[in-house]
Amino acid sequence: xxxxxxxxxxxxxxxxxxxxxxxxxxxxxxxxxxxxxxxxxxxxxxxxxxxxxxxxxxxxxxxxxxxxxxxxxxxxxxxxxxxxxxxxxxxxxxxxxxxxxxxxxxxxxxxxxxxxxxxxxxxxxxxxxxxxxxxxxxxxxxxxxxxxxxxxxxxxxxxxxxxxxxxxxxxxxxxxxxxxxxxxxxxxxxxxxxxxxxxxxxxxxxxxxxxxxxxxxxxxxxxxxxxxxxxxxxxxxxxxxxxxxxxxxxxxxxx
Amino acid sequence: xxxxxxxxxxxxxxxxxxxxxxxxxxxxxxxxxxxxxxxxxxxxxxxxxxxxxxxxxxxxxxxxxxxxxxxxxxxxxxxxxxxxxxxxxxxxxxxxxxxxxxxxxxxxxxxxxxxxxxxxxxxxxxxxxxxxxxxxxxxxxxxxxxxxxxxxxxxxxxxxxxxxxxxxxxxxxxxxxxxxxxxxxxxxxxxxxxxxxxxxxxxxxxxxxxxxxxxxxxxxxxxxxxxxxxxxxxxxxxxxxxxxxxxxxxxxxxxxxxxxxxxxxxxxxxxxxxxxxxxxxxxxxxxxxxxxxxxxxxxxxxxxxxxxxxxxxxxxxxxxxxxxxxxxxxxxxxxxxxxxxxxxxxxxxxxxxxxxxxxxxxxxxxxxxxxxxxxxxxxxxxxxxxxxxxxxxxxxxxxxx
Numbered sequence: 001x002x003x004x005x006x007x008x009x010x011x012x013x014x015x016x017x018x019x020x021x022x023x024x025x026x027x028x029x030x031x032x033x034x035x036x037x038x039x040x041x042x043x044x045x046x047x048x049x050x051x052x053x054x055x056x057x058x059x060x061x062x063x064x065x066x067x068x069x070x071x072x073x074x075x076x077x078x079x080x081x082x083x084x085x086x087x088x089x090x091x092x093x094x095x096x097x098x099x100x101x102x103x104x105x106x107x108x109x110x111x112x113x114x115x116x117x118x119x120x121x122x123x124x125x126x127x128x129x130x131x132x133x134x135x136x137x138x139x140x141x142x143x144x145x146x147x148x149x150x151x152x153x154x155x156x157x158x159x160x161x162x163x164x165x166x167x168x169x170x171x172x173x174x175x176x177x178x179x180x181x182x183x184x185x186x187x188x189x190x191x192x193x194x195x196x197x198x199x200x201x202x203x204x205x206x207x208x209x210x211x212x213x214x215x216x217x218x219x220x221x222x223x224x225x226x227x228x229x230x231x232x233x234x235x236x237x238x239x240x241x242x243x244x245x246x247x248x249x250x251x252x253x254x255x
Numbered sequence: 256x257x258x259x260x261x262x263x264x265x266x267x268x269x270x271x272x273x274x275x276x277x278x279x280x281x282x283x284x285x286x287x288x289x290x291x292x293x294x295x296x297x298x299x300x301x302x303x304x305x306x307x308x309x310x311x312x313x314x315x316x317x318x319x320x321x322x323x324x325x326x327x328x329x330x331x332x333x334x335x336x337x338x339x340x341x342x343x344x345x346x347x348x349x350x351x352x353x354x355x356x357x358x359x360x361x362x363x364x365x366x367x368x369x370x371x372x373x374x375x376x377x378x379x380x381x382x383x384x385x386x387x388x389x390x391x392x393x394x395x396x397x398x399x400x401x402x403x404x405x406x407x408x409x410x411x412x413x414x415x416x417x418x419x420x421x422x423x424x425x426x427x428x429x430x431x432x433x434x435x436x437x438x439x440x441x442x443x444x445x446x447x448x449x450x451x452x453x454x455x456x457x458x459x460x461x462x463x464x465x466x467x468x469x470x471x472x473x474x475x476x477x478x479x480x481x482x483x484x485x486x487x488x489x490x491x492x493x494x495x496x497x498x499x500x501x502x503x504x505x506x507x508x509x510x511x512x513x514x515x516x517x518x519x520x521x522x523x524x525x526x527x528x529x530x531x532x533x534x535x536x537x538x539x540x541x542x543x544x545x546x547x548x549x550x551x552x553x554x555x556x557x558x559x560x561x562x563x564x565x566x567x568x569x570x571x572x573x574x575x576x577x578x579x580x581x582x583x584x585x586x587x588x589x590x591x592x593x594x595x596x597x598x599x600x601x602x603x604x605x606x607x608x609x610x611x612x613x614x615x616x617x618x619x620x621x622x623x624x625x626x627x628x629x630x631x632x633x634x635x636x637x638x639x640x641x642x643x644x645x646x647x648x649x650x651x652x653x654x655x656x
Contacts, residue, residue, distance in 0.1 A: 048410060
């Protein structure tokens with residue numbers, strides 16, 4: 001019984017990580033054929049593909065440890081928004097290029113630190129996924145970092161745009177470092193990551209890039225969270241409407 | 256703005272290292288995305304993209320370019336005007352034709368007739384534009400793909416197409432055509448792209464049909480181009496064909512699953528085949544007796560088979576595939592001709608083909624408007640990248656204010 005509860009906790013944890021990856025992968029995929037350069041189209045599709053790949057691995061792991069006969073697609077396509085566990089920053093609309101880069105600027109250094117820590121997880125599957133994802137995230141960060149410099153220290157317009165975009169997304173970063181009861185339970189078991197402990201390093205990575213990009217760090221005047229409890233923005237429902245359309249219209253089939 | 260455009264077009268005259276058709280391992284291939292259970296990153300790509308607006312030429316690209324950078328259209332034009340076709344030019348033409356006839360590749364630094372250059376630029380840029388515009392109907396289903404695996408494969412496929420666009424733009428640049436100009440010609444309607452992408456992708460089965468039929472037709476067209484007389488184009492096509500062949504199989508697999516599914520799925524698959532069959536046959540271009548550019552292209556070995564030969568090859572290989580999965584080719588006149596050893600088909604509605612080319616397909620205006628909108632929305636990003644580069648260069652040379 002204890003063991004089955006433990007597995008359910010791991011499944012829930014993996015679902016949260018999978019939902020984060022799925023929603024961000026979806027948003028990034030919306031860039032296809034909309035990029036400012038053909039090269040950038042390719043880069044954003046590539047990063048999107050990394051996230052969809054992670055979503056598959058996390059959700060597959062969740063379905064496996066859960067042991068209820070579901071699979072990655074049932075988890076992705078047959079849960080409603082109240083059952084989604086992604087943190088809010090990932091579901092926000094793709095916006096313009098500045099908004100996309102601003103979100104990645106918050107997310108990429110977080111993932112670099114998060115996966116470094118998750119590689120130490122006692123759950124070998126989670127550790128294995130982290131081992132692959134860490135390499136991706138390091139390159140994502142390189143890509144984002146270089147764009148932060150160009151946008152921040154480019155033209156007056158780009159400076160203003162990235163500053164505004166950063167300001168608009170800033171209140172969502174706190175949730176990345178919030179520890180839920182589930183996080184604490186699995187941290188004690190040596191499986192989950194101590195999110196709060198990542199914050200000082202993340203702060204210094206952010207300060208470094210903002211300084212180099214001649215940008216001022218936004219004030220911590222507002223904050224949003226609730227994604228891990230299924231309390232979402234209005235945006236997620238529309239994302240899922242699109243994502244889940246075929247499966248919901250024709251349930252129970254092979255595709 | 257004007258300054259930006261001038262400087263950027265000058266900068267883009269020099270192909271970017273990321274556009275070399277000979278670089279390996281840049282992107283995740285569709286094949287890997289489909290087969291892997293664990294996801295593979297492509298670090299080189301991201302690294303390359305991080306350096307993206309840098310004008311530094313890689314050794315690879317320098318080799319690819321040869322002396323093409325020295326070629327100037329205005330000089331060629333002046334030569335044309337001042338030098339009538341005298342014996343010397345005739346000798347050059349003969350020598351050129353002899354090289355082509357003996358299957359030697361023509362390289363960027365080699366002398367070539369201006370018409371050969373222009374034909375190639377037209378064909379290669381049209382091919383590149385087709386890859387890029389083709390991202391739209393396929394991208395239309397990325398966010399709605401019916402499973403995570405299908406989504407990953409489609410993303411990887413569209414990424415491949417974008418990469419093909421890059422190789423091809425790069426190959427055209429070795430002929431002295433700046434990418435900015437090709438882009439402008441696409442948006443003004445001066446340059447064409449494959450008319451098939453003016454048809455809408457309205458159901459998931461269309462993604463199957465596009466992969467199976469459109470990529471299938473493209474492969475039949477493109478395999479002979481691996482031996483085309485212009486070296487950079489031929490080498491680019493080798494890589495492209497490998498990837499296209501995987502795209503074709505994934506499209507056929509989508510159709511196979513749908514055709515074996517429930518009534519709604521079968522209907523979806525048949526409907527997609529009904530809509531895409533004839534336009535796919537039109538992809539090979541007008542019949543041979545009505546194809547003005549073909550003879551010269553054949554003599555130059557840019558083209559190796561006629562439109563009708565390639566079309567027949569596609570028909571012959573595709574019909575058994577349709578039969579295999581239980582779909583019906585929408586052609587009541589279709590029958591096997593024992594004597595010819597080929598399938599005979601009904602009449603192709605060429606008026607539809609020319610009508611769509613003329614701008615009356617469902618999506619002509621949408622495709623170009625989309626391309627322009629993305630380009631215009633990205634203008635401030637490109638300006639920022641150029642401004643940042645300029646600042647960095649100024650700093651490096653100690654001229655920073």
